Amino acid sequence: MLRRAALALALCAAGLSAVAEEAPRRVVSINLCTDQIAMQLAAPGQLHSVSWIARDPRSSAMAQEALDYPANHGRAEEIWLMKPDLVLAGTFTSRAAVEMLKRLGTPVVEVAPAYNLDDIPDRIRSIGTALGREPQAEEMIATFEGRLAALRAQVGERPSAALYYANGYTTGDRTLAGEILITAGFDNIAGDTMGGHLPLETLAMADPDAIITGTPYPGASRSEEILEHPVVEAIRDRAASRAVSDSDWICGTPYVLKAIDDLAAFRKGLE
Amino acid sequence: MTRLFVVLATLVILLALAALMVGPADAGVAASLRALLGEGGPLVLVMQEIRLPRMMLGLMIGASLGLSGAALQGYLRNPLAEPGLIGISSSAALGAVIAIQTGLAAAFALALPLMALAFALLAVVILLALSGTRRGDTLTLILAGIAISATSGALTQLVLNLSPNPFATSEIVFWLMGSLADRSMTHVALAAPFMGLGFLLMAGLGRSLDALTLGEDAAESMGVNLSRLRLRVVIGTACVVGAGTAVAGAIGFIGLVVPHLLRPFTGHRPGPLLWASALGGAAMLLAADVAVRVTLPDRDLKLGVLTALVGAPFFLHLIWRNRRARA
Amino acid sequence: MTLLSVDSLSVSLRGREIFRDVSFDIAPGELVGLIGPNGAGKTTLMRAALGLIGAAGQSSLAALSATDRARQAAWMPQAREIAWPVTVEALVALGRLPHGGGGPADHAAIVAAIERMALTELQQRTATRLSGGEQARALIARALAQETPLLMADEPTAGLDPAHQISTMEVFADLAAAGQGVLLSLHDLGLAARHCTRLLLLAEGRLLADGPPEAVLTPDLLARAFHITAHHAQTPDGPVFQPLSVIR
Numbered sequence: 001m002l003r004r005a006a007l008a009l010a011l012c013a014a015g016l017s018a019v020a021e022e023a024p025r026r027v028v029s030i031n032l033c034t035d036q037i038a039m040q041l042a043a044p045g046q047l048h049s050v051s052w053i054a055r056d057p058r059s060s061a062m063a064q065e066a067l068d069y070p071a072n073h074g075r076a077e078e079i080w081l082m083k084p085d086l087v088l089a090g091t092f093t094s095r096a097a098v099e100m101l102k103r104l105g106t107p108v109v110e111v112a113p114a115y116n117l118d119d120i121p122d123r124i125r126s127i128g129t130a131l132g133r134e135p136q137a138e139e140m141i142a143t144f145e146g147r148l149a150a151l152r153a154q155v156g157e158r159p160s161a162a163l164y165y166a167n168g169y170t171t172g173d174r175t176l177a178g179e180i181l182i183t184a185g186f187d188n189i190a191g192d193t194m195g196g197h198l199p200l201e202t203l204a205m206a207d208p209d210a211i212i213t214g215t216p217y218p219g220a221s222r223s224e225e226i227l228e229h230p231v232v233e234a235i236r237d238r239a240a241s242r243a244v245s246d247s248d249w250i251c252g253t254p255y256v257l258k259a260i261d262d263l264a265a266f267r268k269g270l271e
Numbered sequence: 272m273t274r275l276f277v278v279l280a281t282l283v284i285l286l287a288l289a290a291l292m293v294g295p296a297d298a299g300v301a302a303s304l305r306a307l308l309g310e311g312g313p314l315v316l317v318m319q320e321i322r323l324p325r326m327m328l329g330l331m332i333g334a335s336l337g338l339s340g341a342a343l344q345g346y347l348r349n350p351l352a353e354p355g356l357i358g359i360s361s362s363a364a365l366g367a368v369i370a371i372q373t374g375l376a377a378a379f380a381l382a383l384p385l386m387a388l389a390f391a392l393l394a395v396v397i398l399l400a401l402s403g404t405r406r407g408d409t410l411t412l413i414l415a416g417i418a419i420s421a422t423s424g425a426l427t428q429l430v431l432n433l434s435p436n437p438f439a440t441s442e443i444v445f446w447l448m449g450s451l452a453d454r455s456m457t458h459v460a461l462a463a464p465f466m467g468l469g470f471l472l473m474a475g476l477g478r479s480l481d482a483l484t485l486g487e488d489a490a491e492s493m494g495v496n497l498s499r500l501r502l503r504v505v506i507g508t509a510c511v512v513g514a515g516t517a518v519a520g521a522i523g524f525i526g527l528v529v530p531h532l533l534r535p536f537t538g539h540r541p542g543p544l545l546w547a548s549a550l551g552g553a554a555m556l557l558a559a560d561v562a563v564r565v566t567l568p569d570r571d572l573k574l575g576v577l578t579a580l581v582g583a584p585f586f587l588h589l590i591w592r593n594r595r596a597r598a
Numbered sequence: 599m600t601l602l603s604v605d606s607l608s609v610s611l612r613g614r615e616i617f618r619d620v621s622f623d624i625a626p627g628e629l630v631g632l633i634g635p636n637g638a639g640k641t642t643l644m645r646a647a648l649g650l651i652g653a654a655g656q657s658s659l660a661a662l663s664a665t666d667r668a669r670q671a672a673w674m675p676q677a678r679e680i681a682w683p684v685t686v687e688a689l690v691a692l693g694r695l696p697h698g699g700g701g702p703a704d705h706a707a708i709v710a711a712i713e714r715m716a717l718t719e720l721q722q723r724t725a726t727r728l729s730g731g732e733q734a735r736a737l738i739a740r741a742l743a744q745e746t747p748l749l750m751a752d753e754p755t756a757g758l759d760p761a762h763q764i765s766t767m768e769v770f771a772d773l774a775a776a777g778q779g780v781l782l783s784l785h786d787l788g789l790a791a792r793h794c795t796r797l798l799l800l801a802e803g804r805l806l807a808d809g810p811p812e813a814v815l816t817p818d819l820l821a822r823a824f825h826i827t828a829h830h831a832q833t834p835d836g837p838v839f840q841p842l843s844v845i846r
Contacts, residue, residue, distance in 0.1 A: 046581040166438050168453060168571070197569060200453050204316045220371045222445060223438035230320045230455050348681035482695050485740065486679035491650055493744070494668035494696050539682040 023132025024086035030074040031090035033251035034111050036062050037127045041136050061247045061255040076100035096172050114252020117179045144254045151260050159209035161186035166223035172196035184263035210240040242266050275536050279550035286557035290326040293564045304481050324456045329557045330408050335511035337552020340526020342473045345480035345541030346504045354512045355523030358419030360392045363516035364446040365423040366390030384465050388513030394419050396506045448575030449520030455488045458518040469510030477542030522575050524582020525552050600780035607655035610648050616642050620805045631773040631794035632783040638800045639751040640783040641752050668696035672744035676752040680725050686736045687721040693743030711742035731762045748779045767793040791839035
C-alpha cells in the first residue's frame with residue numbers, strides 16, 4: 001500500500017515536473033491531513049484553499065489557522081473553478097473528484113495517510129516536494145524527529161490501556177493511534193493488530209488500567225452510547241479514564257507529538 | 272396442546288441458557304453461572320451487565336414480535352400481517368430516532384420508548400384506515416405497508432443525515448436491521464413496562480380472535496366487542512413493537528415466520544396461537560442472537576440480516592401459496 | 599312468550615331510508631321466512647334486530663348485553679366465512695364461545711350439532727377444504743352448537759343443491775317443532791312456501807305482509823313486491839309454489 005502510494009506520488013511528481021518546472025502558485029488541498037501539513041509548509045499566498053473539515057476543531061488541530069483560507073468541499077466542480085495549478089489529495093478521500101480533475105488536466109498529488117509514526121517524515125517530505133518547499137520540509141522533519149526521540153526516552157512503567165471508540169471500535173499497535181499509545185508508555189490491550197471491533201465482553205475481561213475514549217460529538221448517536229454502557233462506566237470507575245481530543249490523533253502531522261505528550265502526562269498521573 | 276407448551280417452554284429455557292453462555296469472553300458453564308450470581312472477578316460484569324440484559328431483551332422482544340404477529344394476523348385474518356413487513360417497526364424506529372436526535376431521550380429517558388410507541392401507533396392506525404379489516408385484502412395491506420415502510424425509512428435517513436454527529440448516518444443500518452449487541456439493563460427497564468402493558472392487552476384476546484374466524488358479523492353476534500378488540504390489538508401491538516424497536520431496532524420477519532410455523536400445531540386456531548407464538552418468537556430471536564454470535568463473533572452482524580435471510584423465503588412461499596389458493 | 603320482539607324498527611344507511619316502522623314478534627315453535635326482492639333490506643333488518651347496526655325503534659335482542667344476546671340468538675351471516683383451515687369440529691366448537699366452552703355440556707352440544715348436520719364423518723376434516731354445501735352445513739352446525747332459543751340465518755340455503763336445500767330446511771323445521779324459534783331470509787319462495795310456518799314480506803320500505811304462507815304469497819302481493827305471477831297450489835304432497843312469469 002505504502003509502496004504503491006509512493007510510486008503514484010513519484011509518477012505524479014514526474015508528470016508535474018514536466019508541466020511546470022517551478023513551484024505551484026495556487027494550491028488547493030482537499031484532505032484534512034494534507035491541509036494541515038500544507039498550511040505549515042506553504043509559502044505565503046501559495047495555498048489557496050483547504051477542506052472545510054480543517055475548520056472543525058473536533059477533527060483539525062489547526063482549525064483556527066484554516067479560517068484564513070477559503071474552504072472547499074472536495075467536489076470537482078468547485079475545485080476546477082478555483083483554477084488551481086496543484087491539488088493535494090488523500091488516497092482515499094473524494095476519489096471521484098480526483099479522477100475528474102485528472103481528466104481535466106489539473107495536476108493532483110495524492111498523499112497516503114500516515115499509518116505509523118515513521119510515515120510522518122515521509123508525508124511531510126512528499127508535500128514539501130510538491131509545494132517546492134523542500135528546505136522547510138526538512139527543517140520540520142528534523143524538529144519532529146528530535147522531539148519524538150525525546151518523548152520516547154521517557155518511558156518507565158507500562159500500564160495497560162484500551163483505546164475505545166464509538167461503536168466499540170479499538171485500534172491496535174499497528175496504527176498511528178496505537179503507536180501514539182505505545183510511545184506515551186502504555187501497553188495496548190488490543191495488542192499487535194490493526195484493531196477493529198472490540199467486544200464489550202473482551203474489554204471487561206481485559207480489565208485495563210486505563211481507558212482512553214474519543215470526545216463525544218454534539219448531537220446524540222447510538223454509536224457513542226456504548227461509551228456510557230455500565231461496563232465501560234465500571235471500568236472507568238476502577239481504572240483511570242481519559243477522553244482525548246481526536247484532532248491531534250487523526251492525521252500524521254507533528255501534532256501527534258502533542259497527543260503523546262498529553263498521554264504521557266496522563267500516564268505519569270497514574271503512577 | 273399441553274405438549275406444545277412444554278416443548279416450546281423447554282426450548283425457550285434452553286436457548287436462554289445458551290444465550291447466556293455464548294460470547295467472546297470464553298468461560299465455562301459453571302463459572303458463568305457463578306458469575307451471574309455475583310462471584311468471579313470481571314466475569315461478573317460480563318454476565319450481569321452484558322449477557323443477562325442481552326438475553327432478557329432477546330426473550331422480551333422475541334415474545335413481543337411473535338405475539339403481535341399472531342394477534343395482527345388473527346385480527347386481520349391475513350397470514351401476511353407482520354409488524355416489520357407492514358411498516359410498524361420502521362415507523363417505531365423513526366419515532367426512536369427522532370427522540371434521540373432531538374435530545375428528547377437524553378432529557379427524559381422514557382421519551383425514547385414513548386416516541387417509538389406513538390409512531391408505531393400512528394402506523395397501525397394508518398394501516399387499518401387504509402386496508403380496513405376486510406378479510407383477504409392482502410394487496411391493500413401489503414401496499415399500505417410498503418408505503419409506510421418507505422416513508423418512515425426515508426424520514427429516518429433524513430433525520431440521521433441531518434444530525435451533526437458523524438456516526439449518526441451509519442446508524443441507519445442498526446435502526447433498519449436491529450441488534451441486541453451491547454444493550455444494558457437500562458434498556459431492559461425502558462422497554463419492560465410498555466411490553467408488559469402490551470402483553471396484558473393482547474394475551475386475553477384468544478377467544479375473540481377465535482370467534483373472528485367466522486367473520487366480524489358472526490363474531491359480534493357471539494358477544495365479541497369489535498371496537499374494543501380493535502383497540503386492544505392496535506395499542507397492544509404499538510406498545511410491544513414500539514418498546515422493542517426503541518431499544519433494539521426493527522427486527523423483521525419473526526412475527527411472520529413464527530405464527531406460520533406454529534399454526535398447524537394449534538389446529539390453525541388463532542387463540543392458542545397467541546401464546547404459542549409468544550414462546551416461539553422468544554425461542555427464535557434467542558436462537559438468532561446466539562447464531563449471530565457464533566457465526567461471526569468478531570463482527571456485529573445485525574440480527575435483522577439473519578431473520579430476513581430466514582424470513583424472506585418464507586414470505587415468498589406464503590405469497591406463492593396465497594396466489595395458488597386464489598387461482 | 600316471545601323470543602324476539604321488534605317494534606317500529608327503522609333503518610337509514612348513508613341518508614337513504616331502507617325500511618321504516620317494521621314490527622313483528624317471533625314465538626317458540628315458529629319457522630319464520632323473511633322474503634322480499636333484492637335490495638329490500640332483509641339482511642339489514644336481521645342485523646338491526648340483532649343490534650349489530652344502529653336503528654330507530656325497539657328490538658328485544660338489541661336491548662340485551664352482547665353476552666346475553668349471544669345466549670339468546672345465534673346468527674349466521676350470508677357470507678360463509680371460515681378464515682383459517684380449522685377442523686370441522688373446531689369450527690362447530692366456536693359456537694360454544696358464548697357459554698364459556700370446554701365443559702362437558704359444551705362437548706355434548708358440539709357432538710349433537712355435528713350429528714344433527716350429518717357431519718360425523720367429516721368432523722376431523724379441514725373446514726376450508728370442504729365443498730360449499732358441506733361448509734354451509736358445518737356453519738349451521740356451529741350455530742346449532744350455540745344452543746340458543748332463537749336461530750337467525752341469512753340465506754342459509756343459497757348455493758346448496760336441492761337435496762341439501764330440503765334437508766337444511768327440514769333441520770330448521772325440526773328445531774322449530776322442538777320449541778326453538780327460527781328466522782330465515784330466503785330467496786327461494788318454493789322453499790318458503792313449503793317449510794315456513796309464517797312469512798314476513800319486506801318490500802316498498804316496510805313490512806308489506808306478515809302471516810302464513812298462503813296469506814302472504816297471494817297473486818296481488820307477489821305482483822306488488824316481486825313483479826311476478828306464480829302457480830301456488832295445495833297438493834297431497836304439501837304446498838307447491840312455482841314462479842311463472844315477470845310482469846312488465
